[in-house]
Amino acid sequence: xxxxxxATSLVAPAIGLVVSLAATAxxxxxxxxxxxxxxxxxxxYGTSPRAMTLMLNLATVYFLSALAVSIGFKMNLFNIGVNGxxxxxxxxAAVVASNLQLPKVASITVTILxxxxxxxxxxxxxxxxxVARGVSEVISTIMLNFIAIGIISYLIVRTSIGTExxxxxxxxxxxxxxxxxxxxxxxxxxxxxxxxxxxxxxxxIGYWFLLNRTRFGFDLRATGKSASAARTSGVQSTRMxxxxxxxxxxxxxxxxxxxxxxxxxxxxLQFPTEWGFIGIAIALLGRNNPVGIAFGAIFVAFLxxxxxxxxxxxxxxxxxxxxxxxIVIVVVISYEVVRRNQVKSEQRSVARALAKQEVSA
Amino acid sequence: MTYLKSRRFIASAFTAITMLSITRTITGNGDLTSTVTIxxxxxxxxxxxxxxxxxxxxxxxxxxxxxxxxxxxxGTFGAGWAGWQWGAWAGVLAGIIFGAIGGFLLAxxxxxxGVDQIIAGTALNLLALGTTxxxxxxxxxNAPGGGQAQSPPIKGEIPVFTLDSIVxxxxxxxxxxxxxxxxLAGLVxxxxxxxxxxxxxxxxLFIMTSYLLWKTAFGLRLRxxxxxxxxxDSLGVKVVQYKYAAVVFSGMLAGLGGAYLSIASTIYRNGxxxxxxxxxxxxxxxxxxxxxxxxxxxxxxxxxxxxxLIDTGNQNVKGLILLGSIILFAxxxxxxxxxxxxxxxxxxxxxxxxxxxxxxxxxFPPEVAQVAPYITTLLVLATASQNLRPPAxxxxxxxxxxxx
Numbered sequence: 001x002x003x004x005x006x007a008t009s010l011v012a013p014a015i016g017l018v019v020s021l022a023a024t025a026x027x028x029x030x031x032x033x034x035x036x037x038x039x040x041x042x043x044x045y046g047t048s049p050r051a052m053t054l055m056l057n058l059a060t061v062y063f064l065s066a067l068a069v070s071i072g073f074k075m076n077l078f079n080i081g082v083n084g085x086x087x088x089x090x091x092x093a094a095v096v097a098s099n100l101q102l103p104k105v106a107s108i109t110v111t112i113l114x115x116x117x118x119x120x121x122x123x124x125x126x127x128x129x130x131v132a133r134g135v136s137e138v139i140s141t142i143m144l145n146f147i148a149i150g151i152i153s154y155l156i157v158r159t160s161i162g163t164e165x166x167x168x169x170x171x172x173x174x175x176x177x178x179x180x181x182x183x184x185x186x187x188x189x190x191x192x193x194x195x196x197x198x199x200x201x202x203x204x205i206g207y208w209f210l211l212n213r214t215r216f217g218f219d220l221r222a223t224g225k226s227a228s229a230a231r232t233s234g235v236q237s238t239r240m241x242x243x244x245x246x247x248x249x250x251x252x253x254x255x256x257x258x259x260x261x262x263x264x265x266x267x268x269l270q271f272p273t274e275w276g277f278i279g280i281a282i283a284l285l286g287r288n289n290p291v292g293i294a295f296g297a298i299f300v301a302f303l304x305x306x307x308x309x310x311x312x313x314x315x316x317x318x319x320x321x322x323x324x325x326x327i328v329i330v331v332v333i334s335y336e337v338v339r340r341n342q343v344k345s346e347q348r349s350v351a352r353a354l355a356k357q358e359v360s361a
Numbered sequence: 362m363t364y365l366k367s368r369r370f371i372a373s374a375f376t377a378i379t380m381l382s383i384t385r386t387i388t389g390n391g392d393l394t395s396t397v398t399i400x401x402x403x404x405x406x407x408x409x410x411x412x413x414x415x416x417x418x419x420x421x422x423x424x425x426x427x428x429x430x431x432x433x434x435x436g437t438f439g440a441g442w443a444g445w446q447w448g449a450w451a452g453v454l455a456g457i458i459f460g461a462i463g464g465f466l467l468a469x470x471x472x473x474x475g476v477d478q479i480i481a482g483t484a485l486n487l488l489a490l491g492t493t494x495x496x497x498x499x500x501x502x503n504a505p506g507g508g509q510a511q512s513p514p515i516k517g518e519i520p521v522f523t524l525d526s527i528v529x530x531x532x533x534x535x536x537x538x539x540x541x542x543x544x545l546a547g548l549v550x551x552x553x554x555x556x557x558x559x560x561x562x563x564x565x566l567f568i569m570t571s572y573l574l575w576k577t578a579f580g581l582r583l584r585x586x587x588x589x590x591x592x593x594d595s596l597g598v599k600v601v602q603y604k605y606a607a608v609v610f611s612g613m614l615a616g617l618g619g620a621y622l623s624i625a626s627t628i629y630r631n632g633x634x635x636x637x638x639x640x641x642x643x644x645x646x647x648x649x650x651x652x653x654x655x656x657x658x659x660x661x662x663x664x665x666x667x668x669x670l671i672d673t674g675n676q677n678v679k680g681l682i683l684l685g686s687i688i689l690f691a692x693x694x695x696x697x698x699x700x701x702x703x704x705x706x707x708x709x710x711x712x713x714x715x716x717x718x719x720x721x722x723x724x725f726p727p728e729v730a731q732v733a734p735y736i737t738t739l740l741v742l743a744t745a746s747q748n749l750r751p752p753a754x755x756x757x758x759x760x761x762x763x764x765x
Contacts, residue, residue, distance in 0.1 A: 031499060078479055080427075135742040138427070138479060139646055142639045143735040150732035158726050280483050316498035321491025328484035329466070332476040 009287055012338055016285075016331035020323050027322065033315050041313055046306030049188035055301045056187075060197045060258045062297035065279025067207055068252035070288035072137075074211065075224040075244045081141025082252040082276030084148030085122045087267075089115035089253030090260050091152055091172065094267035095161055098173040107179040112199070112257065119253020120246045122148065127245035131238045137245065149273065156269060171268025181261040194262035203251060204290040210247075220244060252276070281328045287335075300324055380691065382544040384684040393680050394544040396532045398667055399551020404625055406656075406663025407563045408433070411618030412641020413648065413655040414563075414570060415611040419464075420650060421574060422607030423587035424471050425756040427482030430638025431489030432463035432612045436619020438493040441629020442500060444515030444620075445507070452515050453559070453620045460616015461609050463489060468608040472601055475758035486638075494631055501629075512629035519624055524553040559621050566614065571652045583607055587752035590759040600759060615641070643738045649749050662734045669730035678725040681733060686715035704744055 025035045045051050065082055072079040079085075093115040100107045126144060129135040156162035156170050165171040181195035211217035223230040223240050231237055255275055260267060282300055286292030307320035385393045392398055412429050419426035439459030444452025463485060470481035494510075501507035506514055531550035535543045574580035583603050585593035590600045615638065622637070623629045640662055648654025668677040689712030696705035718725075742749075 080483075129739070129743055133743040134746045135739075136646075139643060140739060140742065143643060143739050146636065146639075146735045147732045147739075150728045150735075153731070154726055154728035158728070277483065277487065280480070281487060284480060316495045318491050318495035318498065321487060322495055323491075325484055325488025325491050328487065329470055329481065332480055332484065333470055333474045336474050336476045 008338055008342065009292075012331050012334040013285060015334040016327045019330045020326035023326050024319060024323050027319070028315065031315070033313065038310065038313055038315055041309060042306040045309040046302050050191050051305050051308075053185075053188045053191040053193050055298065055305045056197060057194045057258065057262065058301035058304060059294075059297040060194055060200050061255055061275055062278055062282055062301055063294055064200050064203065064251060064258070065255045065275050066282035066286060066293045066297060067203060067279075067290065068248050068255065069276075069279045070283035070286070070293060071207070071244060071248040071251060073224075073283055073288050075220050075240065076227075077241065077244055077248070078138045079123065079126075079141060079245065079248045079252070080138055080276070080280070081123060081126055081144050081249075082255065082279050083273055084141070084145035084276075085119040085249045085252035086115075086255035086276060087152055087271065087273050088122050088148050089119035090256030090271065091155065091161075091267045092118040093253075093257060094172040094175065094260055094265075097175040097179040097261075098266070100179055101176070102178070104178050108181055108261070111179060111261070112254065115253040115257055116250040117253070120250040123245045123249020123252065124242070127242045130245070131241055145276075152267075153269070156267075165266050165268050169268045169270055171264075171266040171271075173266065175261070175265045179261070180265055183262055192262065194258040196258035196262055200254070200258065203254065204294065207251075208290045216243070255279070278324070281324060284328060285331055376691070378541060378545055378548065380684060380687050381548075382541045383687055384680055385544055386538075386540055388676065388680045388683060390676050390680045391536070391538065391547075392671065392677055393668070393684070394547040395535060396528060396547050396550040396554050398664075398671065399548055400554040400556070401671065402660065402664040402667040403551070403560050404555075404557065404663070405666045406659045407557075407560050408618040408621045408625075409637050409641050409644060409662050410567070410656055410659035411563055411614050411621065412638050413644035413659055414566060414641075414652065415460075415614035415618065416642050416645035417570065417574075417650055417652060417655060418607050418614065419467075419611035420645065420755050421584050421587045421752055422604045423590060423752055423754045423757065423759065424467070424604055424608050424611075425478040425482065426467065426608070426611055427479050427642070428463060428467045428485035428489075428638075429482075429611075429615050429641055430634060430636065431482070431486035432460045432467075432615035433619040433622070433634045433638040433641075434486075434489045434493050435459040435463045436616030437623045437629050437633050438496065438619075439616060440620035440623035441512030441515065442496075444517075444623065444629075445504070445513040446516075448517040449515055449519050449624055450517070452624060453519070453617065456616045456620025456623070457613045458616070460612040460614070460619060462612070463616070464609040464612020465605075467612070468605045471758070472604045472608065475760055478756050478758070497629070497631060510631040512623075514627050515624060515629075520558045522553070522556045522558070527553045557625075559617075559624065562617075563621075566617075567652045567656055584752065586759075587754055590754055590757075594761060601761065604759070640734070643735075646749065646751075647738055647741055650751055658738070661737065665730055665734050669727050672727060672730075675724035675727075678727060678730045679719060679722070681730055682715050682725060683719045685733070685737075686712040686719065688712075689715065708744075 028035050028038055046055070065086070068082050069079055093111045096114045097107060097111040100110060102110065122144060126137045126140045129140045130137050156172070161172060162170040163173055165174065183192040183195035183197065185192045187193060211221065219230065219235045219240060222233070223235055223237060227237060256271065259272070264271070278300060282293055282296040285296035285299070286294070303320040303323055307317040310317050310319065381394050385391065412433055415429055415432065416426050436456035436459055439455035440452035443455030467481055467485050470476050470484070471478045497512070498509050501512045502509050504513045528550045531546040535547035535550065537543055574584060582593065582598045583606070585598055586600045586603045586607070594600050618637070618641070619634060622633050626633060641659070644655050644658030644662065647658035648656070665681060668681055672678060689708045693705045693708035693712060696708065
């Protein structure tokens with residue numbers, strides 16, 4: 001039974017992959033590019049040590065983003081506000097870390113806690129609005145994203161939080177080396193794998209443990225499956241909503257840290273602000289399962305990194321975004337189709353069993 | 362319009378002008394109600410309004426449309442691509458068609474396959490963003506005047522009207538700074554100054570929507586698909602067809618909104634929508650899934666955006682702060698009469714804080730105005746969400762024959 005479940009959950013991503021590859025091939029043919037050249041160029045570059053390192057680094061970011069989204073998904077909460085939560089979390093972490101003179105472990109612990117706290121607080125606004133005022137979290141988190149961008153631009157452009165960090169780039173003061181987590185160059189001699197990779201693996205394990213081995217996780221999954229049944233069995237839904245949103249926001253707060261502590265050391269105006277949306281897609285691909293999400297994150301990161309070389313072949317790298325969009329659409333559709341067929345075959349087997357009973361009676 | 366409705370409309374217009382006038386008098390900032398400000402506010406408001414209207418069509422038929430942003434992006438691209446080659450009107454048409462394609466994709470995923478609508482919309486946004494950036498590089502890089510991230514200039518123009526016989530005397534009246542009269546003059550003059558035909562079309566689409574969705578059998582059936590599709594089906598309404606029609610038309614409207622953006626800035630540019638699809642969604646909720654309120658929300662966004670962008674001496678944002686506090690006081694006072702005392706006191710306190718800020722600071726950073734519309738939307742949702750009434754089956758996947 002378990003094997004069958006695994007098989008059916010793999011069918012949909014497989015269909016998604018095949019269909020989107022086929023569609024991409026059609027696009028490539030229509031612009032007179034050679035499909036084999038493009039795919040083999042993506043594969044060859046994508047499997048080079050340098051690209052593998054970049055891929056792992058990007059996957060770390062995507063993994064955290066998708067985990068944050070999927071905590072909410074488990075309870076049918078849509079946290080579209082990961083963007084706002086992580087940019088504010090990263091900014092706060094950058095400000096705090098740049099002013100710390102502590103041993104590495106202590107400094108990084110404080111930095112992480114800051115980011116989680118700020119991310120959770122920003123998500124908390126949406127949680128409060130939902131619980132106390134009945135505002136849908138979908139729309140409030142979208143609004144909060146825009147507000148976060150405004151706050152950040154104000155703080156960096158107009159207050160002493162921002163300084164000139166590069167050529168015409170304003171950002172926070174550089175974090176001292178003792179507060180950085182640059183990682184090790186163990187795949188490619190020139191590029192380092194972010195140290196945060198290991199922390200995010202721990203976050204993934206923690207997520208699995210919390211959801212599958214604790215009372216809270218049980219309540220959360222129960223509420224997601226059937227809110228009314230959970231309520232009847234004594235789960236307080238408002239408390240669950242608030243806790244889930246806070247947790248989701250706390251994990252979201254971490255999303256920018258691999259990059260901040262592994263690369264820039266400063267939150268500047270060029271810090272990426274859209275990593276939250278891809279998290280939604282990856283959470284879907286991975287079906288809210290940490291292992292699935294990890295594979296999804298690696299896959300999407302592979303597409304992003306390996307497409308970087310396509311300019312040389314005269315094909316815009318945005319082909320990877322198109323593929324990602326296609327995969328998500330096809331995968332969600334095939335999940336739905338597979339689910340319907342499952343329901344149908346179950347109904348049929350029940351009907352058959354019942355018919356047999358009637359005959360024997 | 363019924364007698365009661367038109368009375369309510371006149372009363373709220375009167376109140377709005379009075380508040381603007383008080384603010385203008387205290388700040389001495391004529392820009393707040395000037396002809397140019399109002400005309401520009403309409404230009405900024407129209408694409409958002411079209412996105413909001415697009416949201417109304419989809420959600421009234423029970424399909425949540427997070428994909429508005431993607432459909433708008435497709436519209437901006439279509440307008441740039443066709444507009445550069447065959448002129449502005451071809452651009453408008455292409456924008457509408459591209460938007461419709463986005464709507465069709467959403468309908469296939471959300472209506473035929475019944476997948477989660479928010480997820481389908483998010484995927485559509487991703488797909489639209491990738492496709493347009495991809496095509497922009499391929500089609501515009503080597504075009505004369507184009508680039509990797511922008512199209513060549515759109516050829517020709519959409520007609521823009523200025524009625525000098527109205528604008529000139531009213532603008533002169535506006536400059537006399539008479540309480541209420543001058544402000545009303547500025548507002549009216551703004552409607553006849555640089556009025557784009559596309560803005561007029563937008564207005565007509567709003568009127569058409571109010572009529573079609575609320576006064577015809579077609580509209581009743583379409584809305585029934587969003588309220589209770591199972592009951593509608595049992596009465597013979599072809600629910601799936603109505604949902605398809607609504608979502609594709611929604612895509613056309615969002616695409617037109619995108620085309621408006623491209624034509625207003627004379628080129629297609631990557632990221633030109635800047636989240637206006639999401640803002641349109643917010644105005645729709647702000648407006649309780651109805652055209653009138655949605656238009657009002659869009660005008661608010663457009664007005665604040667205009668004041669922020671034409672701000673020369675950093676005084677417009679200050680004026681907005683005062684205007685905001687006056688509005689808060691008015692709502693607070695009105696609420697005190699009803700039984701919602703706590704909310705009323707909250708509004709009055711917030712208003713007092715803003716008045717304090719107005720008198721203690723010499724100027725405010727433009728970021729305040731940048732976030733003001735979003736905070737306003739949150740405030741409206743927080744205080745009025747109990748009174749908002751979304752379609753009952755909004756976001757619920759429907760399959761013929763499966764009851765819920």
